[in-house]
Amino acid sequence: MGQTVSLDKTNPATIQDRKADHLRICLEDDVQCHQITTGLENYRFIHCGLPELNYDQVDISTTFLGKQLATPLLISSMTGGTEQARVINQRLAVAAQKFGLAMGVGSQRVAVEKPELAPTFNIRRYAPSALLLANLGAVQLNYSYGLEHCQRVVDWLEADALILHLNPLQECVQTRGDTDFSGLLVKIETLCAKLPVPVIAKEVGNGISGGLAKKLIDIGISAIDTAGAGGTSWARVESERAQDIKQRRLGQTFADWGIPTADCIVSVRAIAPQIPLIASGGLRNGLDVAKTLALGADIAGMALPFLKAADNSEEALDTLADILIAELKTALFCTGQGNLKDLKHSQVLQRIP
Numbered sequence: 302m303g304q305t306v307s308l309d310k311t312n313p314a315t316i317q318d319r320k321a322d323h324l325r326i327c328l329e330d331d332v333q334c335h336q337i338t339t340g341l342e343n344y345r346f347i348h349c350g351l352p353e354l355n356y357d358q359v360d361i362s363t364t365f366l367g368k369q370l371a372t373p374l375l376i377s378s379m380t381g382g383t384e385q386a387r388v389i390n391q392r393l394a395v396a397a398q399k400f401g402l403a404m405g406v407g408s409q410r411v412a413v414e415k416p417e418l419a420p421t422f423n424i425r426r427y428a429p430s431a432l433l434l435a436n437l438g439a440v441q442l443n444y445s446y447g448l449e450h451c452q453r454v455v456d457w458l459e460a461d462a463l464i465l466h467l468n469p470l471q472e473c474v475q476t477r478g479d480t481d482f483s484g485l486l487v488k489i490e491t492l493c494a495k496l497p498v499p500v501i502a503k504e505v506g507n508g509i510s511g512g513l514a515k516k517l518i519d520i521g522i523s524a525i526d527t528a529g530a531g532g533t534s535w536a537r538v539e540s541e542r543a544q545d546i547k548q549r550r551l552g553q554t555f556a557d558w559g560i561p562t563a564d565c566i567v568s569v570r571a572i573a574p575q576i577p578l579i580a581s582g583g584l585r586n587g588l589d590v591a592k593t594l595a596l597g598a599d600i601a602g603m604a605l606p607f608l609k610a611a612d613n614s615e616e617a618l619d620t621l622a623d624i625l626i627a628e629l630k631t632a633l634f635c636t637g638q639g640n641l642k643d644l645k646h647s648q649v650l651q652r653i654p
């Protein structure tokens with residue numbers, strides 16, 4: 302009869318299959334939130350009929366964690382571990398270098414468990430000067446991972462920083478997910494003190510509140526990525542993968558759970574005016590990006606739109622980047638803001654009553 306299915310959740314084969322499932326489901330199924338939105342639709346820019354600017358001189362460059370970005374965009378952490386993932390990572394990295402974007406790779410746990418898969422994350426050669434972010438789940442610190450594993454994944458990527466993803470809901474819905482999140486704050490604190498690169502805390506589409514951000518900043522986290530609700534729903538994705546009726550139902554029930562992206566940005570900025578802040582979760586065009594930057598984020602991340610374009614072709618990815626840049630610059634131009642600093646300190650974004 303067929304192969305024995307291992308129930309060992311750290312089995313590298315199981316992790317690699319999960320990575321393949323994630324790509325397939327995100328590319329083929331409807332994985333977005335249905336009921337909950339980013340909240341950005343509640344904001345509108347005040348149009349300026351006489352910008353007193355030359356569009357060609359609108360400046361969207363910035364610096365983030367000490368590195369220059371031509372565009373304040375992040376290709377959010379997504380993939381690695383399979384041949385399809387290798388191709389997608391390569392295309393994304395080429396685009397990151399070409400357009401001056403930052404880029405995260407997907408969780409490198411799959412390569413820690415099976416080091417021969419590390420080349421699927423091997424993108425520094427394609428993006429020599431880009432801000433590149435390594436990625437592991439914070440919860441792995443409760444499952445035998447420590448400083449050494451974190452240092453290893455940073456070294457593989459020659460990464461500028463390490464993202465620790467916080468994904469409690471996803472792990473609840475994931476078949477045999479890792480759900481011991483106890484005592485992690487103190488372990489993250491130790492890691493932040495010892496790892497030579499900055500550590501970023503990121504959700505995966507359910508959002509980080511101002512209160513949680515404060516705790517994370519107090520223990521040494523260098524930046525926050527909101528990854529709020531309103532975009533890709535990881536409860537939905539894991540529900541789709543689940544064989545078990547209980548896990549399927551659980552994911553459906555929680556498919557629209559989380560803190561909307563706009564609320565995350567506002568509440569994190571209220572408690573931490575200076576913390577390097579990435580807005581993400583459900584951003585789908587350059588106007589969404591402009592709104593998050595006006596709300597106080599420093600850069601904005603997108604996952605699903607970049608994945609779909611990269612899966613399509615290099616040309617599709619170039620087109621997406623061109624459109625996003627044009628949308629962002631148009632929002633600045635038509636609000637009379639010549640650069641991102643001016644946008645951030647302006648009063649041109651209104652909450653619709």
Ligand SMILES: NC(=O)C1=CN([C@@H]2O[C@H](COP(=O)(O)OP(=O)(O)OC[C@H]3O[C@@H](n4cnc5c(N)ncnc54)[C@H](OP(=O)(O)O)[C@@H]3O)[C@@H](O)[C@H]2O)C=CC1
Nearest residue numbers: 381382383384385386387417418419420421422423426427
């Ligand atoms: N199933 C899987 O998970 C994986 C499958 N593969 C397969 O193996 C084959 C080889 O993969 P891959 O190594 O990516 O293939 P490439 O043809 O891209 O690389 C071949 C060799 O050239 C080196 N190289 C490639 N590009 C550069 C560059 N820009 N600068 C410097 N050195 C470079 C690589 O070095 P280096 O040794 O440093 O990588 C590698 O040894 C592919 O056909 C792929 O399908 C590869 C990785 C994972």
Ligand SMILES: Cc1cc2nc3c(=O)[nH]c(=O)nc-3n(C[C@H](O)[C@H](O)[C@H](O)COP(=O)(O)O)c2cc1C
Nearest residue numbers: 377378379407408466505528532533583603604605
């Ligand atoms: C295929 C895919 C794989 C992902 N894998 C990871 C991951 O390994 N680590 C992580 O931190 N986030 C991961 N994410 C989550 C994204 O980084 C992002 O936080 C989330 O999808 C919400 O953004 P979006 O609405 O723009 O897709 C993944 C997203 C996608 C689409």
Ligand SMILES: C=C(C)CCOP(=O)(O)OP(=O)(O)O
Nearest residue numbers: 319408410411438468505535
């Ligand atoms: C896909 C997302 C959104 C985060 C990572 O999920 P996983 O739970 O599959 O990641 P690892 O355990 O492999 O780190």
Ligand SMILES: [Mg+2]
Nearest residue numbers: 438472478479
């Ligand atoms: Mg996990």
